[in-house]
Amino acid sequence: xxxxxxxxxxxxxxxxxxxxxxxxxxxxxxxxxxxxxxxxxxxxxxxxxxxxxxxxxxxxxxxxxxxxxxxxxxxxxxxxxxxxxxxxxxxxxxxxxxxxxxxxxxxxxxxxxxxxxxxxxxxxxxxxxxxxxxxxxxxxxxxxxxxxxxxxxxxxxxxxxxxxxxxxxxxxxxxxxxxxxxxxxxxxxxxxxxxxxxxxxxxxxxxxxxxxxxxxxxxxxxxxxxxxxxxxxxxxxxxxxxxxxxxxxxxxxxxxxxxxxxxxxxxxxxxxxxxxxxxxxxxxxxxxxxxxxxxxxxxxxxxxxxxxxxxxxxxxxxxxxxxxxxxxxxxxxxxxxxxxxxxxxxxxxxxxxxxxxx
Numbered sequence: 001x002x003x004x005x006x007x008x009x010x011x012x013x014x015x016x017x018x019x020x021x022x023x024x025x026x027x028x029x030x031x032x033x034x035x036x037x038x039x040x041x042x043x044x045x046x047x048x049x050x051x052x053x054x055x056x057x058x059x060x061x062x063x064x065x066x067x068x069x070x071x072x073x074x075x076x077x078x079x080x081x082x083x084x085x086x087x088x089x090x091x092x093x094x095x096x097x098x099x100x101x102x103x104x105x106x107x108x109x110x111x112x113x114x115x116x117x118x119x120x121x122x123x124x125x126x127x128x129x130x131x132x133x134x135x136x137x138x139x140x141x142x143x144x145x146x147x148x149x150x151x152x153x154x155x156x157x158x159x160x161x162x163x164x165x166x167x168x169x170x171x172x173x174x175x176x177x178x179x180x181x182x183x184x185x186x187x188x189x190x191x192x193x194x195x196x197x198x199x200x201x202x203x204x205x206x207x208x209x210x211x212x213x214x215x216x217x218x219x220x221x222x223x224x225x226x227x228x229x230x231x232x233x234x235x236x237x238x239x240x241x242x243x244x245x246x247x248x249x250x251x252x253x254x255x256x257x258x259x260x261x262x263x264x265x266x267x268x269x270x271x272x273x274x275x276x277x278x279x280x281x282x283x284x285x286x287x288x289x290x291x292x293x294x295x296x297x298x299x300x301x302x303x304x305x306x307x308x309x310x311x312x313x314x315x316x317x318x319x320x321x322x323x324x325x326x327x328x329x330x331x332x333x334x335x336x337x338x339x340x341x342x343x344x345x346x347x348x349x350x351x352x353x354x355x356x357x358x
Contacts (some may be wrong), residue, residue, distance in 0.1 A: 072102020148244020
């Protein structure tokens with residue numbers, strides 16, 4: 001197991017290095033550098049002025065050198081005469097005598113829009129999105145596995161058909177459509193359930209839930225956080241339920257389950273002690289691989305519900321051509337995705353004895 005984890009970790013590091021080089025090259029294309037120069041100096045700059053500005057601020061050097069500085073394996077650029085930008089170490093708030101100020105030292109550069117180190121800008125936004133992803137993952141996991149198990153042990157029954165139909169509807173409806181539906185039903189003062197509940201005196205507020213999650217940035221409550229969590233969770237719960245059902249049906253037909261039944265064991269004991277663990281091998285792996293989808297899905301949901309998290313920050317970085325911030329956001333997202341894939345591989349190995357002892 002240790003050798004397996006070390007081998008996967010080595011592959012992860014090589015993948016990160018490749019992704020970092022590709023993202024750095026794409027974000028530092030000449031057109032992007034020209035936009036950054038005009039946004040930092042003047043939109044009326046001529047091509048000659050742009051070249052002069054880029055030269056004074058160190059952007060005319062080879063990309064390999066600048067990537068080495070970003071990575072932290074080469075000494076950071078220091079401003080010279082005529083430069084308008086601070087040196088890399090000064091911009092990220094490093095010690096004055098420090099020469100290397102790259103990703104390996106924990107510095108991802110400085111944001112030109114927020115005028116702060118990228119790590120300081122990303123940290124609170126990533127934490128805000130982390131809470132959204134955590135609650136959505138709980139809805140997705142508990143709801144999907146629960147429905148899948150109930151449907152799988154009752155194959156062919158009306159319960160199975162109902163759950164399967166709901167799973168198809170859930171998966172076929174995008175998360176942003178769920179967001180609109182949920183807002184109309186639960187967060188509208190003129191339609192949906194809120195006016196009915198208000199007339200009955202069951203709620204004191206105009207709406208049952210809030211249609212915006214802005215207040216959740218300071219304090220998460222059931223009113224401001226339920227709808228964005230459900231919008232993300234409902235889209236994925238059907239997929240997890242379908243995977244769990246298929247795995248559960250296959251396990252319940254296995255020979256050892258028939259043997260357990262012939263021994264007189266109760267259905268609950270058969271499901272919980274014999275079938276469930278083997279049936280969870282595929283669903284657990286699939287659940288861990290939902291993190292990349294969650295990271296991309298929260299971008300739309302955060303915009304719809306005006307929740308300033310990591311997805312909102314990515315949109316701001318791209319819209320304002322903030323190269324350092326966009327590079328940092330991309331690499332943080334890549335690290336999260338690759339780590340979850342590593343955990344998924346390890347979990348699959350732990351759950352599957354054939355791989356563990358093979």
